[in-house]
Amino acid sequence: MTSTAITVGSIDVRFTATIRQDDTPGGWAVVTVPASGELFGTRRPVKVTGTLDGQAFQATLLPQGDGTHMLPIRAALRAATGKGSGDEVAVHLDQRLS
Numbered sequence: 001m002t003s004t005a006i007t008v009g010s011i012d013v014r015f016t017a018t019i020r021q022d023d024t025p026g027g028w029a030v031v032t033v034p035a036s037g038e039l040f041g042t043r044r045p046v047k048v049t050g051t052l053d054g055q056a057f058q059a060t061l062l063p064q065g066d067g068t069h070m071l072p073i074r075a076a077l078r079a080a081t082g083k084g085s086g087d088e089v090a091v092h093l094d095q096r097l098s
Helices: 034-038 076-083
Strands: 009-016 028-034 046-052 054-065 067-070 088-096
Touching: 028 088, 034 067, 046 076, 054 076, 067 076
Parallel strands: none
Antiparallel strands: 009 088, 028 067, 046 054, 046 088, 054 067
C-alpha cells in the first residue's frame, strides 16, 4: 500500500461516470472508478458506501485487472435514480469499509 492510499474510514471521493451494462441476460450495470487501484492502494475488492446521484448505496468495488475497479449498480439503485446504461451519474464515495 502506498503512503497516499486511502485507508478504512471516512473518505471524500467524487467523480462522474457513464453506466455500462453487459448485453447478456442478467448482465451487470457498472461504472468504472478512475485510478482506484492507486487511490485505495490495492487491486483487491474494496467495500464502500456513498451516493449515486444523491441515492445512498453500499457496495463492493471489484478490480478489473487494469488498475481500476468497477462499481456494480443494483437495479433498485438504477430505478431510484432513473438512470440506465449510457447515462452519466455523479458518484460520491464517503466511507471505505475494507
